[in-house]
Amino acid sequence: MSMAPLFLIFPAVAAVLAALIPSNRWRPWLLPVAGTLHAALTGVALVRPEPLSPTAWLALDPLGKVILLVVSLLFLCCSYYAAGYLRSRSEQPNRVFCICLLFFLSTASLVAWSRHLGLMWVAVEGLTLVTAPLIFFNHTQQSIEATWKYMVVGSVGIALALLGTFFLAYSAQHAGHGASLMVSDLLQHAPALSKPWLHAAFVLLLVGYGTKMGLAPMHTWKPDAYGEAPCVVGALLSGGVTSCAFLALLRAYHISVAAGEVAYVCRLLLFMGLLSMATASLFMVGQRDMKRMLAYSSVEHMGILVLGLGLGAPALFGTLLHVVNNGLTKGVLFLSAGNIHRAYHSKSTEQVSGAMQRVPLSGTLFFLGFLAITGSPPFGPFISEFLILNGAFRSGRMVVGALFLVLLLIVFIGMGATVLKIVQGRPSIAARKTSYRDTVLSGAPILALLVLVLLIGVILPAPLAALINDAVRYLEGQP
Amino acid sequence: MSNFFNPILVVVLLLNLFVLGTSRITSVIRGVAIQGALIGMLPLLLPGHVSRGAFLMAVLTIVLKGVVIPVMMNRALRDVEIKREVEPVIGFQASVILGALGAVWALLFAGRLPLTEAHADSLVVPASLATVLTGFILLITRFKALTQVMGYLVLENGVFIFGMLLVQAMPLVVEMGALLDLFVAVFVICIIVNHINRAFSTLDTRQLASLKE
Numbered sequence: 200m201s202m203a204p205l206f207l208i209f210p211a212v213a214a215v216l217a218a219l220i221p222s223n224r225w226r227p228w229l230l231p232v233a234g235t236l237h238a239a240l241t242g243v244a245l246v247r248p249e250p251l252s253p254t255a256w257l258a259l260d261p262l263g264k265v266i267l268l269v270v271s272l273l274f275l276c277c278s279y280y281a282a283g284y285l286r287s288r289s290e291q292p293n294r295v296f297c298i299c300l301l302f303f304l305s306t307a308s309l310v311a312w313s314r315h316l317g318l319m320w321v322a323v324e325g326l327t328l329v330t331a332p333l334i335f336f337n338h339t340q341q342s343i344e345a346t347w348k349y350m351v352v353g354s355v356g357i358a359l360a361l362l363g364t365f366f367l368a369y370s371a372q373h374a375g376h377g378a379s380l381m382v383s384d385l386l387q388h389a390p391a392l393s394k395p396w397l398h399a400a401f402v403l404l405l406v407g408y409g410t411k412m413g414l415a416p417m418h419t420w421k422p423d424a425y426g427e428a429p430c431v432v433g434a435l436l437s438g439g440v441t442s443c444a445f446l447a448l449l450r451a452y453h454i455s456v457a458a459g460e461v462a463y464v465c466r467l468l469l470f471m472g473l474l475s476m477a478t479a480s481l482f483m484v485g486q487r488d489m490k491r492m493l494a495y496s497s498v499e500h501m502g503i504l505v506l507g508l509g510l511g512a513p514a515l516f517g518t519l520l521h522v523v524n525n526g527l528t529k530g531v532l533f534l535s536a537g538n539i540h541r542a543y544h545s546k547s548t549e550q551v552s553g554a555m556q557r558v559p560l561s562g563t564l565f566f567l568g569f570l571a572i573t574g575s576p577p578f579g580p581f582i583s584e585f586l587i588l589n590g591a592f593r594s595g596r597m598v599v600g601a602l603f604l605v606l607l608l609i610v611f612i613g614m615g616a617t618v619l620k621i622v623q624g625r626p627s628i629a630a631r632k633t634s635y636r637d638t639v640l641s642g643a644p645i646l647a648l649l650v651l652v653l654l655i656g657v658i659l660p661a662p663l664a665a666l667i668n669d670a671v672r673y674l675e676g677q678p
Numbered sequence: 679m680s681n682f683f684n685p686i687l688v689v690v691l692l693l694n695l696f697v698l699g700t701s702r703i704t705s706v707i708r709g710v711a712i713q714g715a716l717i718g719m720l721p722l723l724l725p726g727h728v729s730r731g732a733f734l735m736a737v738l739t740i741v742l743k744g745v746v747i748p749v750m751m752n753r754a755l756r757d758v759e760i761k762r763e764v765e766p767v768i769g770f771q772a773s774v775i776l777g778a779l780g781a782v783w784a785l786l787f788a789g790r791l792p793l794t795e796a797h798a799d800s801l802v803v804p805a806s807l808a809t810v811l812t813g814f815i816l817l818i819t820r821f822k823a824l825t826q827v828m829g830y831l832v833l834e835n836g837v838f839i840f841g842m843l844l845v846q847a848m849p850l851v852v853e854m855g856a857l858l859d860l861f862v863a864v865f866v867i868c869i870i871v872n873h874i875n876r877a878f879s880t881l882d883t884r885q886l887a888s889l890k891e
Binding site: 315317318320321324325327328331332335338340341343344345346347348350351354355358361362365366368369372373378380393395396399422423426427 | 790791792793794806810813814817823826830833834836837840841843844848849852855856859862863866867870873874877878883886887888889
């Protein structure tokens, strides 16, 4: 029997339980329980793979495995953090928050398991819907504004993605193979697909799912949503939702490449990637709000992923590894930024300084997270970004490679200036008086994520390398 | 395609122009409701598609798009006590002209996409593209939160029209899922609209401008 239903049903059952538990204090502890169980299930699914049936709607192919791993690890760490966070915010009702977090786990797993593009679309849209109330958690005017933008921009993007999905199905129907949205059918008939429909479909899917990923110029919702959402939600959005949307884009890429349209899609992807990186670097310089800075960093890294995909075969390993690195490192950054936010009651560099003194653990982790995400050795993102750069030069795209380096450098300087202001100096008198102190629950999950990022950078665990190699082979069409 | 298909799509195209040209928000809601109910009927007109599942889907679509969502919208409108859209970025007449130009472009562009023989003389593709464009115009140029939601619904209607070419590719579960997602999205948006109104005492999205660089 397939494991897929387990992944979908048990978080949903936990969500129902969360709705039934009356105590605001005990309810959040369901999250770590669900997170641990999900991680254990993921472990089993990865270690004992089921044979991939081409007719199954729910099956875990090599690409889905990578995304499921990222989502599961990130949620595991976030769930323990969330339990501590919600305890400190006990005045705020957390029923809807817990329910939505658990449904997040369920829908994100569905995205990873889907082998049917229509079902995948339903899951990504579901992901948008369950995350909207999460952004709204603080019920301030700003959070309403952020949720509104997130819903409107996100819904429009997702509607375009549906149109793109339809176009893709029609390209198969036009080729005389009957309209199908099964990934395996589309891959099998790829060379025969009607080209004009396929081109239009790819553009719509890139714009649609790109909106969910937060590629420029469809990124406008991102700084607002990440800035106003609680940090644990920011971590799940920037590491989980974006990875799920990227998986949808990977499917479109896979089908287009199998159809022999490499040149067409790569040009689009390279352009979008560089545009996102350039936009992010522009807004990152002089950024005063630390969470908005992280949002632009997310725009940048989505750009890197799309750019890596656009470089094609030589950079695929680096790109898929970067999905893992970006997801985990964003967890480190958002969760530690959350602790700093709680210690200072502010997220602006005008009030926040001396975080290393005020909250030594969180301040240090935030700083190390910054070093990791900007691609400094010995952390994981260094390896993946280096592999992407290497891919650019190996495929003879010198200009792209050079631009990539320059933009990374600008981001490093821009982000570094803001981060140094936050961690260095002396904390203000007001900040010393707030009640927040680093605890095990608010520190250990971040430390665990950072250790993972470090491990990937230093030794690149063999099982992970094998997993990503499988995915690369799958993308290149050698099952 | 049946004989009734193209006439219904022409009515859908006219409704697009009506929605673009009116300043009364209740008229916009009514126009979008009629449009939603009309396209909900389309699947039943497809030859060989009359099954219990298809009938159920059509009834659900018509009830949701034609009755439930408009009632929800009208209630939200009554709570916030506004009647008219303020003068949009592009005037009402100008947006009608823009919508008409969009429809012409859609007709020309659809001519470049190859269709299978069975669909060769149908208006599905141009009607779908023109409706999507109308949704975009509403979303971009209007200021009231509720009109923007109607823009999203029109956009969604456009995508739905295209789905008519693929009824056999979309299994019932996926269709149901898409419809459910649409409904929940509108539901969530209504809740946010309500909160916007309570927190800002207005539904003018120009007031939602505290978050920017």
